[in-house]
Amino acid sequence: MSMAAENWAGLGSAIASLMFLWAVVRQYFPSHLDVYLSTYTSKLVGLVYPYIEITFAEYTGERLKRSEAYTAIEAYLGASSSDRAKRLKAETDRDGAQLVLSMDDYEEVTDDFQGVRVWWTSSKTALQARSISFYPAPDDRRFYRLTFHRRHRKIIHGTYLHHVMEKGKAIGVGNRQRKLYTNSSNYDWYEYKKRVWSHVPFEHPATFDTLAMEPDRKQDIIQDLLAFRESKEYYARIGKPWKRGYLLYGPPGTGKSSMIAAMANLLDYDVYDLELTAVKNNTALRKLLIETTSKSIIVLEDIDCSLDLSGKRKSEAPSERGSEEDKEKVMTGKDKEESKVTLSGLLNFIDGLWSACGGERLIVFTTNHVDKLDPALIRRGRMDKHIELSYCSFEGFEVLARNYLGVGEHPLFESIRGLMEEKQITPADVAENLMRKTVGRDAKENVEACLQSLVQALKECGSKNEVETAAATETQEAKVDEG
Numbered sequence: 271m272s273m274a275a276e277n278w279a280g281l282g283s284a285i286a287s288l289m290f291l292w293a294v295v296r297q298y299f300p301s302h303l304d305v306y307l308s309t310y311t312s313k314l315v316g317l318v319y320p321y322i323e324i325t326f327a328e329y330t331g332e333r334l335k336r337s338e339a340y341t342a343i344e345a346y347l348g349a350s351s352s353d354r355a356k357r358l359k360a361e362t363d364r365d366g367a368q369l370v371l372s373m374d375d376y377e378e379v380t381d382d383f384q385g386v387r388v389w390w391t392s393s394k395t396a397l398q399a400r401s402i403s404f405y406p407a408p409d410d411r412r413f414y415r416l417t418f419h420r421r422h423r424k425i426i427h428g429t430y431l432h433h434v435m436e437k438g439k440a441i442g443v444g445n446r447q448r449k450l451y452t453n454s455s456n457y458d459w460y461e462y463k464k465r466v467w468s469h470v471p472f473e474h475p476a477t478f479d480t481l482a483m484e485p486d487r488k489q490d491i492i493q494d495l496l497a498f499r500e501s502k503e504y505y506a507r508i509g510k511p512w513k514r515g516y517l518l519y520g521p522p523g524t525g526k527s528s529m530i531a532a533m534a535n536l537l538d539y540d541v542y543d544l545e546l547t548a549v550k551n552n553t554a555l556r557k558l559l560i561e562t563t564s565k566s567i568i569v570l571e572d573i574d575c576s577l578d579l580s581g582k583r584k585s586e587a588p589s590e591r592g593s594e595e596d597k598e599k600v601m602t603g604k605d606k607e608e609s610k611v612t613l614s615g616l617l618n619f620i621d622g623l624w625s626a627c628g629g630e631r632l633i634v635f636t637t638n639h640v641d642k643l644d645p646a647l648i649r650r651g652r653m654d655k656h657i658e659l660s661y662c663s664f665e666g667f668e669v670l671a672r673n674y675l676g677v678g679e680h681p682l683f684e685s686i687r688g689l690m691e692e693k694q695i696t697p698a699d700v701a702e703n704l705m706r707k708t709v710g711r712d713a714k715e716n717v718e719a720c721l722q723s724l725v726q727a728l729k730e731c732g733s734k735n736e737v738e739t740a741a742a743t744e745t746q747e748a749k750v751d752e753g
């Protein structure tokens with residue numbers, strides 16, 4: 271089969287050369303005859319050349335977006351051809367973090383699938399010089415061409431192409447460098463459009479193992495996240511967009527941001543850090559959401575500070591289902607100049623009205639003052655899981671001691687347990703005390719010094735009762751002021 275196929279392929283290229291000659295000659299024909307001629311030539315070629323070709327161009331349509339099919343084929347061929355193709359090209363990925371191999375231009379590789387042989391070639395056509403354009407364009411149009419015998423048409427259309435896409439996408443996901451996106455406006459000249467998100471590689475090292483938290487709660491969150499990731503069919507069946515909202519609340523330094531990084535590392539997701547105060551209005555907010563990709567966590571940190579979302583809507587707008595106008599009115603408060611994102615805009619954002627474009631997104635809010643948020647914002651269905659991150663417990667301390675000092679027990683642990691029961695200290699403060707004190711000191715001495723410093727810090731901390739009384743007085747005073 272292979273020899274015969276090679277012969278046919280040779281014949282194919284001879285015919286292609288003839289066609290090229292023909293194309294040159296044809297220019298001198300009157301145009302109405304030209305249409306007939308092209309139809310008959312393709313029919314003639316079809317009779318003697320039993321191969322079918324499919325072309326996958328790198329850019330389609332308005333050339334704004336790289337074709338997904340092309341990217342998947344590139345990854346598929348890159349992985350499967352690297353030991354077969356004679357010429358490969360190596361490029362660093364966009365962040366320069368790793369080398370990606372792919373077939374060089376004009377290279378051909380064969381692929382066998384369920385007993386069927388196909389040929390892939392990579393090629394490019396040079397673009398004609400453009401008139402002066404605002405956006406610089408690349409000089410070439412690249413494409414992959416798949417050639418196969420027409421008797422295999424069914425298997426190629428039915429299963430092979432699907433196999434290539436699935437495999438290519440999986441390889442692409444495995445290869446990718448995860449990213450941390452932020453919403454600042456900048457132009458990306460190479461993608462010919464204004465990008466709403468800019469990104470850097472995401473390299474936060476926090477994991478659930480390094481997070482100080484009670485083991486049961488930690489396990490519960492991990493299970494919840496993993497279940498979410500595997501629930502594509504489930505969400506489709508119950509008719510909900512495949513997304514889940516998390517509200518993380520608690521005092522500063524209790525690990526909210528660290529937990530988000532741990533979530534991203536656990537699920538292998540990208541992170542979109544949405545700075546709400548930099549978003550001009552609801553339309554801009556929608557655009558941002560549309561531009562997010564799946565397998566990502568969209569984070570809104572310190573939501574109580576980002577906007578005046580402090581439950582005013584409740585007192586001014588009579589019901590949660592108040593008219594759109596009511597909602598708009600309330601949120602465009604004092605900061606008109608800075609951001610005109612309204613509460614209803616934000617609610618729509620969360621409800622995923624605009625997330626028709628694929629699923630698998632987590633939305634995470636963090637706040638220090640959960641009581642200040644509008645209940646509509648954090649009701650179940652919007653923020654499905656509420657997680658309180660609080661002062662460090664002894665169990666939390668044990669995690670930190672293992673991480674920072676590599677010790678699971680020590681004579682000082684007992685007094686630390688006692689102190690922790692009555693004092694309030696944040697995990698951030700505990701962590702700070704457990705940081706290595708001096709370089710070169712012997713490990714045992716260092717452990718001792720760190721734990722002593724923690725004991726000292728605990729002694730200086732406010733006791734739980736004192737802190738609670740102070741907080742209550744503060745709230746009381748605030749209420750009197752408002753009154």
Ligand SMILES: Nc1ncnc2c1ncn2[C@@H]1O[C@H](COP(=O)(O)OP(=O)(O)OP(=O)(O)O)[C@@H](O)[C@H]1O
Binds near residue numbers: 524529698699
């Ligand atoms: N639960 C925790 N487990 C491990 N480390 C923690 C934890 N909480 C805080 N830390 C340490 O303290 C530092 C600050 O924590 P983080 O930024 O996560 O706090 P936060 O809750 O987001 O605070 P803020 O409300 O001010 O944003 C982290 O770099 C981390 O090292």
Ligand SMILES: [Mg+2]
Binds near residue numbers: 526527571636
């Ligand atoms: Mg934080």
